[in-house]
Amino acid sequence: MPFAALLRQSLEDRGSEAPAEFSRGDSLEDVLNRHLMTVEQMGGDDVFTCILLLSPDGKRLSYGAAPTVPASYCRASESIEIGPYAGSCGAAAFWGRPIYSVDIETDPMWGDYRELALEHGFRSCWSTPIRNSNDLIVGTFAILHRTTGKPTREEIEAIDLITEHVADAIMWSREPGYFANRVSDRSDTPILRLVSGHSERPTPVVRLLALAEKLESKAVQLDSHASRAESEAAAEDLRNAAELSRKLAASLLYEIELIACRKPVR
Amino acid sequence: MSTRPDDPESLRYDRTASVSEIEAVAERLIVLVEEFELAMRDGHVPCEFAERLSHLRQSAERLAEA
Numbered sequence: 001m002p003f004a005a006l007l008r009q010s011l012e013d014r015g016s017e018a019p020a021e022f023s024r025g026d027s028l029e030d031v032l033n034r035h036l037m038t039v040e041q042m043g044g045d046d047v048f049t050c051i052l053l054l055s056p057d058g059k060r061l062s063y064g065a066a067p068t069v070p071a072s073y074c075r076a077s078e079s080i081e082i083g084p085y086a087g088s089c090g091a092a093a094f095w096g097r098p099i100y101s102v103d104i105e106t107d108p109m110w111g112d113y114r115e116l117a118l119e120h121g122f123r124s125c126w127s128t129p130i131r132n133s134n135d136l137i138v139g140t141f142a143i144l145h146r147t148t149g150k151p152t153r154e155e156i157e158a159i160d161l162i163t164e165h166v167a168d169a170i171m172w173s174r175e176p177g178y179f180a181n182r183v184s185d186r187s188d189t190p191i192l193r194l195v196s197g198h199s200e201r202p203t204p205v206v207r208l209l210a211l212a213e214k215l216e217s218k219a220v221q222l223d224s225h226a227s228r229a230e231s232e233a234a235a236e237d238l239r240n241a242a243e244l245s246r247k248l249a250a251s252l253l254y255e256i257e258l259i260a261c262r263k264p265v266r
Numbered sequence: 267m268s269t270r271p272d273d274p275e276s277l278r279y280d281r282t283a284s285v286s287e288i289e290a291v292a293e294r295l296i297v298l299v300e301e302f303e304l305a306m307r308d309g310h311v312p313c314e315f316a317e318r319l320s321h322l323r324q325s326a327e328r329l330a331e332a
Binding site for chain 1: 285289292293295296298299303309310311315316319322
């Protein structure tokens with residue numbers, strides 16, 4: 001059986017067991033750990049998965065499950081404030097889209113957590129936000145690797161599938177009536193809309209996000225150049241450029257929010 | 267949750283400033299930074315960079331005041 005079909009079958013088997021597990025009092029962490037172990041057993045030796053849950057105020061991520069990620073890594077990265085440099089998960093929650101860090105050593109998004117990841121031997125990380133039925137982000141699902149690299153198309157499809165099942169488990173734990181509704185809707189549009197499908201997002205948003213991201217990246221570079229500028233005047237020019245870059249990025253994010261919320265522009 | 271930073275310190279554009287105008291300034295800034303990337307890596311900032319940056323800042327301020 002092809003990998004995708006095998007994964008789908010395994011996850012559906014796992015998903016069908018989750019309601020009974022919740023009913024007998026298992027915690028969300030227990031259920032999610034079993035989900036992730038199913039994935040890791042199929043993924044090989046270089047797959048370390050984790051689920052981070054977003055705090056109610058939407059500002060911080062904390063571990064929901066991470067069955068094989070070293071405890072020292074989890075302790076040191078517990079309660080991550082989301083942001084553009086907060087690793088793949090912090091950035092995925094911040095930007096509201098998947099973040100595939102191909103090389104943690106050089107990816108600006110890992111600014112706040114690079115050393116921690118490298119110390120534990122992690123070199124790449126693919127993180128995808130999870131949204132609830134109201135389109136709000138409730139957490140992130142990530143795969144860490146000890147090698148650099150980006151996901152293949154098949155792997156992205158697998159991530160979508162995994163994230164859907166993880167999202168189901170989270171929603172089941174939070175809404176007791178969710179399971180019955182979910183089953184009746186299985187054949188229709190999924191209740192949880194995953195954000196990993198780039199094609200779902202309107203083109204202007206994709207374009208603006210990419211531009212804002214690039215501006216943030218340039219700002220980091222400019223700050224770095226400023227720190228070794230040949231004169232204070234040169235450093236000030238570079239810091240000014242970084243500041244302008246960040247302000248423009250923030251303005252673009254605001255525009256994106258307007259588009260996403262479909263707020264009328266006065 | 268919001269995709270906007272808590273304190274974005276964004277340019278307080280009047281809503282009459284179109285997204286495309288903001289994009290245009292942003293793209294010009296990126297082009298400028300990339301054009302002088304090599305020199306800046308060595309800690310050097312050519313006068314032309316400072317001049318063009320100043321123009322871009324003025325453009326951004328005009329958008330904010332529009």
